[in-house]
Amino acid sequence: MKDPVVQFRDVNLSYGSRMVLQDFNIEIPSQQVVGILGPNGSGKSSFFRLIMGLNQPDDGEIAVLGHSPGWRNNHQIAYLPDRARWYGNHTVEGAIQWGGDLLPGFDSMKAKELAEWMEIDSSMRIDEMSKGQEARLMLIMCLARKVPLIILDEPFTGIDTHSRERIMDALIDYVTEGEQTILISTHEIYEAEGLFDSVFLINEGQVALSGEAELLRAEHGSMMQLVKKMSHGGRGL
């Protein structure tokens, strides 16, 4: 078995007096599509922010691709934060150019291919895009990078059905080719749950349940049912 891509040991994180993650332990296997699932406010985005070194834990150990998190490490990670927004008066072409100049591992050809396939016109101005178009562009900027770890925080939220399907197809295409690890958090589980190799269910700042998606299905049913159970205070999963 390969070294885990992300490893947290006894991590605590609080914002002021509010505990966000508590005795948080996780090992993310490499080269898989990993679902990070759980109700709103369970700590999923905070987990990602710790991986990126955007927050510091109160205590505990974190290893990401074998190193401690931080900017030295982040060239190996493509991160799509939740509520990500592009600003400025870039066109799509300009954004891709910018990516090629500044983002490590960014493949401009691949980005153009993806844009065409996701039906994003390269002359389109970003400040004139719909939410769905912008989300597709954000995803393109992540998937065009040859990096070992991709983190997508709620890539489907607030996006029209057509864009979602396009995003799903792009992800599947990407997984067919790639050897990367992709972490996806989503609460729109129904659409995405067939995609996961393995799943971590987060509840109240802890990993409540984890395992291979197919085994969890055999034992508990769908991921959506599981998360629903959890958000209704279901214990003893």
Added chain:
Amino acid sequence: MKEHEIGTLRFGLDLSLPLYEQIVNQMRGSIARGEIALGEKVPSVRELAQGLKINPNTVMSAYKELERDGLTETRRGQGTFITHSQETVDQFRSEWAEKAIDDFIEKMDNLGYSLEDISSIIQRKKEGRV
């Protein structure tokens, strides 16, 4: 249950059960019933994964299982095809049916039904009395 149609293949996937088995069994069924022609090309792993919105690894393992069954063949650089041999399909179908019957008989035995009981129930079913 999500219904999908990919080429000549039809799937109904239930996300609360393991997907791998559903794909294998539904494709076995389509082949056994003759809904997919002998020698027909099956969708690529990518096509089927995108059509079903599932992980390509799941599709790949399902395809490997069908190949072990002898129901499909992979030709290098060309893709995966349904076997040309009607004999293989017939044999697979009868073995599968045999197994289904054995499982059924074992379950009934568990409930205390003899073969005789079973066949009289089936007889009544045939006559539309149950």
